[in-house]
Amino acid sequence: xxxxYFGAGDEATEAEKDAVAExxxxxxxxxxxxxxxxxxxxxxxxxxxRHLLLPxxxxxxxxxxxxxxxxxxxxxxxxxxxxxxxxxxxTFYHLFTHDPPAADNTVHVCDDVACRLVxxxxxxxxxxxxxxxxxxxxxxxxxxxxxAVLVQRTGRPDLTVTAVDDGPVTTSEVxxxxxxxxxxxxxxxxxxxxxxxxxxxxxGVVDPTSLDDYRAHxxxxxxxxxxRMGGDRVIAEVTAxxxxxxxxxxxxxxxxxxxVADQEGRPRHLVCNADESEPGTFKDRVVMEGDPYSxxxxxxxxxxxxxxxxxWLYIRGEYPVAIGRLRHAIDEAYAEGLLGDDVAGxxxxxxxxxxxxxxxxxxxxxTALFNSLEGYRGEPRxxxxxxxxHGLFGEPTAINNVETLVNVPPIVLMGxxxxxxxxxxxxxxxxxxxxxxxxxxxxxxxxxxxxxLRDLVDLAxxxxxxxxxRAVMLGGAAGSFVGxxxxxxxxxxxxxxxxxxxxxxxxVMVFDQHDDMVDTxxxxxxxFRDESCGQCVPCRVGTVRQEEVLVRLRRGADIEDExxxxxxxAAVMRDASICGLGQTASGAIRSALDLGxxxxxxxxxxxxx
Amino acid sequence: MSTMVxxxxxxxxxxxxxxxxxxxxxxxxxxxxPTLCWAExxxxxxxxxxxxxxxxxxxxxxxxxxxxxxEGMVVATDTERVRTSRRMVYExxxxxxxxxxxxxEVLAWMDHYGARPDRMGDRSExxxxxxxxxxxxxxxxxxxxxxxxxxxxxxxxxxxxxxxxAIATAGRGFDAxxxxxxxxxxxxxxxxxxxxxxxxxxxxxLMFKTExxxxxxxxxxESKQSVTTTVCSFCGVGCNLELHVQDERIVKVTSPADHSxxxxxxxxxGRFGWQHAHA
Ligand SMILES: Cc1cc2nc3c(=O)[nH]c(=O)nc-3n(C[C@H](O)[C@H](O)[C@H](O)COP(=O)(O)O)c2cc1C
Ligand code: SF4
Ligand code: SF4
Ligand code: SF4
Ligand code: FES
Ligand code: FES
Numbered sequence: 001x002x003x004x005y006f007g008a009g010d011e012a013t014e015a016e017k018d019a020v021a022e023x024x025x026x027x028x029x030x031x032x033x034x035x036x037x038x039x040x041x042x043x044x045x046x047x048x049x050r051h052l053l054l055p056x057x058x059x060x061x062x063x064x065x066x067x068x069x070x071x072x073x074x075x076x077x078x079x080x081x082x083x084x085x086x087x088x089x090x091t092f093y094h095l096f097t098h099d100p101p102a103a104d105n106t107v108h109v110c111d112d113v114a115c116r117l118v119x120x121x122x123x124x125x126x127x128x129x130x131x132x133x134x135x136x137x138x139x140x141x142x143x144x145x146x147x148a149v150l151v152q153r154t155g156r157p158d159l160t161v162t163a164v165d166d167g168p169v170t171t172s173e174v175x176x177x178x179x180x181x182x183x184x185x186x187x188x189x190x191x192x193x194x195x196x197x198x199x200x201x202x203x204g205v206v207d208p209t210s211l212d213d214y215r216a217h218x219x220x221x222x223x224x225x226x227x228r229m230g231g232d233r234v235i236a237e238v239t240a241x242x243x244x245x246x247x248x249x250x251x252x253x254x255x256x257x258x259x260v261a262d263q264e265g266r267p268r269h270l271v272c273n274a275d276e277s278e279p280g281t282f283k284d285r286v287v288m289e290g291d292p293y294s295x296x297x298x299x300x301x302x303x304x305x306x307x308x309x310x311x312w313l314y315i316r317g318e319y320p321v322a323i324g325r326l327r328h329a330i331d332e333a334y335a336e337g338l339l340g341d342d343v344a345g346x347x348x349x350x351x352x353x354x355x356x357x358x359x360x361x362x363x364x365x366x367t368a369l370f371n372s373l374e375g376y377r378g379e380p381r382x383x384x385x386x387x388x389x390h391g392l393f394g395e396p397t398a399i400n401n402v403e404t405l406v407n408v409p410p411i412v413l414m415g416x417x418x419x420x421x422x423x424x425x426x427x428x429x430x431x432x433x434x435x436x437x438x439x440x441x442x443x444x445x446x447x448x449x450x451x452x453l454r455d456l457v458d459l460a461x462x463x464x465x466x467x468x469x470r471a472v473m474l475g476g477a478a479g480s481f482v483g484x485x486x487x488x489x490x491x492x493x494x495x496x497x498x499x500x501x502x503x504x505x506x507x508v509m510v511f512d513q514h515d516d517m518v519d520t521x522x523x524x525x526x527x528f529r530d531e532s533c534g535q536c537v538p539c540r541v542g543t544v545r546q547e548e549v550l551v552r553l554r555r556g557a558d559i560e561d562e563x564x565x566x567x568x569x570a571a572v573m574r575d576a577s578i579c580g581l582g583q584t585a586s587g588a589i590r591s592a593l594d595l596g597x598x599x600x601x602x603x604x605x606x607x608x609x
Numbered sequence: 610m611s612t613m614v615x616x617x618x619x620x621x622x623x624x625x626x627x628x629x630x631x632x633x634x635x636x637x638x639x640x641x642x643p644t645l646c647w648a649e650x651x652x653x654x655x656x657x658x659x660x661x662x663x664x665x666x667x668x669x670x671x672x673x674x675x676x677x678x679x680e681g682m683v684v685a686t687d688t689e690r691v692r693t694s695r696r697m698v699y700e701x702x703x704x705x706x707x708x709x710x711x712x713x714e715v716l717a718w719m720d721h722y723g724a725r726p727d728r729m730g731d732r733s734e735x736x737x738x739x740x741x742x743x744x745x746x747x748x749x750x751x752x753x754x755x756x757x758x759x760x761x762x763x764x765x766x767x768x769x770x771x772x773x774x775a776i777a778t779a780g781r782g783f784d785a786x787x788x789x790x791x792x793x794x795x796x797x798x799x800x801x802x803x804x805x806x807x808x809x810x811x812x813x814x815l816m817f818k819t820e821x822x823x824x825x826x827x828x829x830x831e832s833k834q835s836v837t838t839t840v841c842s843f844c845g846v847g848c849n850l851e852l853h854v855q856d857e858r859i860v861k862v863t864s865p866a867d868h869s870x871x872x873x874x875x876x877x878x879g880r881f882g883w884q885h886a887h888a
Binding site: 069072084087088091092382529536538540542544548552568569 | 658
């Protein structure tokens, strides 16, 4: 342990000290355990305290509106973290600020791809004119009801703001929201009540704050059944179901679980990846806000099946409603003996901890997520080794997406084979899609694998009046654009793979003939530049140079003069980046180029409304 | 005897000890491979990506400095894909930072791959790391517009040598940079002036003030320098010192990276005690 040296010489305020003490309250004395070091920046991994750095930083930001030098030094003293390292961690996240707060409230307005179609840029201007402290934000995961607004308030909980009536949020709605206690948007779905749902059956139906109501709607029956079956059979059923990861990589879930269950090493971890920050993605939010207990139940089944004593739910910090409901659900589950030392009387231990991120898309990458949880910068690790053997704290870890996990209770109840009866042979089951852009009813939709793009657009009410499909962004910013000729593409793993595209996180964002595609693609390039962790050269500098090319194109440069550079940038990012962010940062842009979307359309005003 | 692993390297079979990296294997075979963030006395961080090679069965290129060899691995080090990525890494770096004080090896590799950083656009129209030089004391100069973010100084200050943790990476993306907490000055930080960060910096971003001033004055001339090896007399540890002498003055002190006591790292006395000897 190094001697800590505090150069800043500032003192924390009493309010900051109290906030930190509250955040650290339940964790007892310092216990230090060294584990294998997997990545640079920082001494060998120490356990038990360092992982509290992120919650402690949240406490500082919430209480004082910024990470003050005195506050940071105080946290470093409490957690025995060198100040330079803690500063490096704090400055990694968008939601932490490092100058004295400009205002009590910071209004984050999404100006990302979907929201800029529906007036985001104008809303930002209006709010600034009215004197608000506004920050333009990447996708806030509310693309179905944009422009999305998140308010960070000093001393009070964060809020999301949604429009009361149809149409975009107004400045007066923002004013009303800021003065209220908390945000309570209700989740309603176009499909609510439809008989074919597996994953969304309870969303919009059940009271998301009541464990009893969840039980009344069939909740926790799957957990009972799973505990009766035993871990090996649960894993066998999940394998038989053909369930594959919904976080983007489509890895077979049963294989992942078997791999962790077979490890000798202890402790083991189950991590739920609820970082959902891929532009255009909001399905996990809808599940967590509308049916939070189902995720708690699913994680408990998964954790007990693979022999993980500890579960971690890592959720993006921009989801205050989901965070609140999940914390409440976890507390209730503990109170009812469904979590803890003796899960539902089975004698099996499973603890569940919720941690929130602080504004960093990269922390959805699994190894970056581990680093973030451990209290380090969210920089991805080089793989191999893989999480199965060297995951969180260097210990065996299964990490799964929210949607992947909530498939598990139905699989346990109906059996793997019955589960696989719908969908296609290679893509069994149902899938959540996030419809946004120029459709009549944007939102989350659950369909059997095999539905086509056209089916989905029809389900969402078809296109808005006067629109024709110009392009569809499939799979998110890390995915690709397809043209109107692809409307009959079945959205299965096999068909999309054969077409050279990917389902990614289930994004279907529709653009029409009026939309400024050069600006859309430029915004995607800006997203990758802003979200690169900065660790490796191809992505840190490549994403900057790529965006510069797109800005030049928007100003009228000739694509032929830039093509060779774009090609080389794409090659080095795809081939030599450490992680998926850099490897996919050129994909959507390449596909737009191939579809001829990067020649100015003439009729372009990105912000029509 | 360690177990040997058989691999194919640029079409020829090679037997190398288990646990070696691909880079080790390349060196045994006499295949020159560029590196920027790797150093024999530091844990590999594999961030610069200039050492990438093609490995059969891998979708993306693989950093040779940190990937261990496996039985039957087929490695190619000079394919079109490898050359493109290596050239691009140099072009990307050189378009954003000043590389003219980088080590001669770095400059030779840039030449070898035909790096043309100019095609990224005119310097005045693209984003770069241009920023003022930091001079906060009599011993060091930190000139971060030369920093390629190789993390070597962070490692030398932390786990790999000094265990002082005075500096770390802060910020994110292109704004990521090496910093003390809240960017306090080095004298106000935990820094103990061991000079180990300077010893590992490959681009001249961190420099002893003597060297920096002589370079600025145009008097730095390595061809006129001789190196004498001696043992440091300040304490009993027995660190090897290399005294770099120009015009009968000591201008820099280093230690060999392969020295069993120091691994190339020293403390303030060995590094700077000579300044007092001069005075
Ligand atoms: C840049 C980047 C961001 C990612 N973000 C997420 C995310 O927000 N949620 C998620 O589940 N997976 C995300 N992933 C994929 C995860 O690394 C990982 O594959 C996934 O969580 C595994 O769960 P699954 O097998 O259930 O899909 C991301 C990957 C990359 C490269
Ligand atoms: S590819 Fe980008 S996000 Fe991933 S490690 Fe490299 S710099 Fe970080
Ligand atoms: S001189 Fe030594 S203590 Fe100071 S920053 Fe460099 S390595 Fe760290
Ligand atoms: S200052 Fe030098 S050693 Fe440190 S990261 Fe930059 S280039 Fe590397
Ligand atoms: S919330 Fe604005 S694009 Fe997703
Ligand atoms: S030398 Fe291998 S990645 Fe830098």
